Amino acid sequence: MKVVVDQDKCIGSGQCVLVAPEVFDQRDDDAIVVLLQEHPAAAHEDGVRQAARLCPALAIELDEQ
Numbered sequence: 001m002k003v004v005v006d007q008d009k010c011i012g013s014g015q016c017v018l019v020a021p022e023v024f025d026q027r028d029d030d031a032i033v034v035l036l037q038e039h040p041a042a043a044h045e046d047g048v049r050q051a052a053r054l055c056p057a058l059a060i061e062l063d064e065q
């Protein structure tokens, strides 16, 4: 799995950090998403998929190959 985040779309709601804190973080100054792992470990993949579903800004894209 490859994860891509679009910081221009992100509205800083923090849903991704709540469900997959190993993969997503937020910038301190404006809460915009920061990607910690472009290729997350298998154990984190379900959380990443949930984050992509929950993101209100559709700022998380997944390549499942």
Ligand code: SF4
Binding pocket: 005, 009, 010, 011, 012, 013, 014, 015, 016, 017, 024, 026, 031, 032, 033, 051, 054, 055, 056, 057, 058, 059, 060
């Ligand atoms: S859930 Fe979406 S909008 Fe919210 S911080 Fe994460 S990437 Fe940004």
